Amino acid sequence: MPDKQLASRITKNPFTPEFGRVPAYMAGRQDVISEMARAFDEGSGNPNLCTIFVGARGTGKTAMLSYLSDEASRLGWVAANVTATPGMLEDIVQRSKEAAAHLLAPEGKRKLTGVEVAGIGAVSWENESGEAPNWRSRMNAILNELGEEGTGLLITVDEVDPSLDEMIQLVTTYQHFIREDRKVALLMAGLPHNVSALLSGKVTSFLRRASQYDLGGLFDDEVEEAFRLTAEEGGRIVEQDALDVAVREIGGFPFMFQLVGYRAWNIARGGAITKDDVTTGARLAREELSRRIFDSTYAELSKGDRAFLVAMLDDDGYTTRDNLMQRLGKTTSYISTYKKRLLEAGVIEEQEPGVFTFALPGFREYLLDKKER
Ligand SMILES: Nc1ncnc2c1ncn2[C@@H]1O[C@H](COP(=O)(O)OP(=O)(O)OP(=O)(O)O)[C@@H](O)[C@H]1O
Ligand SMILES: [Mg+2]
Known part of the structure; x- marks a missing residue:
């Protein structure tokens, strides 16, 4: 059925990686x-x-x-x-x-x-x-x-x-x-x-x-369901292992959801989106994300904010207040001031008192990359 094949090839990409757009499917919420x-x-x-x-x-x-x-x-x-x-x-x-x-x-x-x-x-x-x-x-x-x-x-x-x-x-x-x-x-x-x-x-x-x-992160099952439904809306199925990769790469972040989906959709050739499509799509999505979100977030940070974050890069998962005081050579009240600013900017999270992690998925890697350059 050539007509049907043609129709599936020209179906519009149902993912919407544009700011302010109401998505085809609202994941979670x-x-x-x-x-x-x-x-x-x-x-x-x-x-x-x-x-x-x-x-x-x-x-x-x-x-x-x-x-x-x-x-x-x-x-x-x-x-x-x-x-x-x-x-x-x-x-x-x-x-x-x-x-x-x-x-x-x-x-x-x-x-x-x-x-x-x-x-x-x-x-x-x-x-x-x-x-x-x-x-x-x-x-x-x-x-x-x-x-x-x-x-x-x-x-x-x-x-x-x-x-x-x-x-x-x-x-x-x-x-x-x-x-x-x-x-x-x-x-x-x-x-x-x-x-x-x-x-x-x-x-x-x-x-x-x-x-x-x-409006915090989306749950993995919500991401999985919405990703599948969005692709189906455009007439394509998503293979299960592709969905698993998508969920992992999206990390509950709505904008990343749209970016990964959009890229993977464009890469996919047949009627199904495969694991390879999503893997390549996610790589492109990460690059785009850092250009569009991380650059503007970074630009809004003060010198002190940036120094605080750079000091966090020495740790892989969590950074403690004591470590920060040592690395920055500063007092508790200094750390508290910047902690508050960065929490409010949505850049870090305080999992338990005095223990910090990066809140925006991928922002740590973005900063590492900046530091190396
Ligand atoms: N629940 C959701 N499920 C899937 N995609 C979503 C969801 N919410 C938003 N999106 C998508 O995420 C992207 C970002 O959404 P939006 O522009 O509303 O974010 P924002 O919080 O207003 O960002 P900013 O602070 O930069 O203005 C858009 O492409 C939108 O379609
Ligand atoms: Mg907005």
Whole structure:
């Protein structure tokens, strides 16, 4: 059947090694996805409606926000997805209107609490006293109209930035939405050090009480199942020994999952992905990973951070605090300062007090390579 063979050769690669892309199959994360679906279903009062996702680079924060935003839309919510950059609040207004265009009354048809809700492209935001309403009033107008339809508004904020004042304003105003019993949800995502800086900064205690979800590593069985299903989605099976290699090479890391799959898929010739395809694919994936993730992680580290990590290279598995103090010639409090920074950056883990390992799979090898060069 030549036609069928041709079709299988030109099937699109189902792996998505691009930042922010929702994968064909979300490996793991089932618990949080169903918890969140329940929250959207129940609406006001469910504590998960305000959740912060925390994870190192490439762990799937953006993909999770997009996935949940689609899920919420499916369940009848309107979703406004933004990134924490200057102008974010205005963007939330615009995105909300865009997403709710089918629900909001066209301009001039309606007046609510003295604020006219404008449809797309028609902005007429003057209240009776002639003053331009502030952000909260504009959001209230949108929420009032959505509320009449029984629709909730989900705001997702990616790449939370503790230095952005608009973050604080958003959270403070969100708290008022809750007090006014409006149907709203706020999902945020960020790198560990940004989230912890945000939570320890001048935010309200409200945010400190928000649910936090750690997007840590995926379990091997979750990786195996999703890898197999993703390949099958594209019309190829994966041989069992190939799956074993894939699981080992991916090490629970979502971005690596997509990179290995993508490469192995392209290398595979027939209808099946073999162990050799995955082995070669994984080698290419590792090179790509270090270019894309490790370079940007490394660039964000200070001199002191780097010295700490280089001192860890002398050990193969675990490094103890005592060893670090000796190698760096520094005090306990110095080690504590850098330990905290590196934990927050998601670069190291503290398995038990005073015992450190590398958190990002492959980062140790990357540093070794850099040191040798
Ligand atoms: N649960 C998952 N299963 C499989 N692949 C996933 C999963 N989550 C994310 N991915 C894939 O991993 C890659 C990285 O995801 P994403 O861009 O969401 O990470 P991120 O945490 O936002 O990274 P960054 O901090 O750099 O913004 C993407 O290619 C995405 O498709
Ligand atoms: Mg992202």
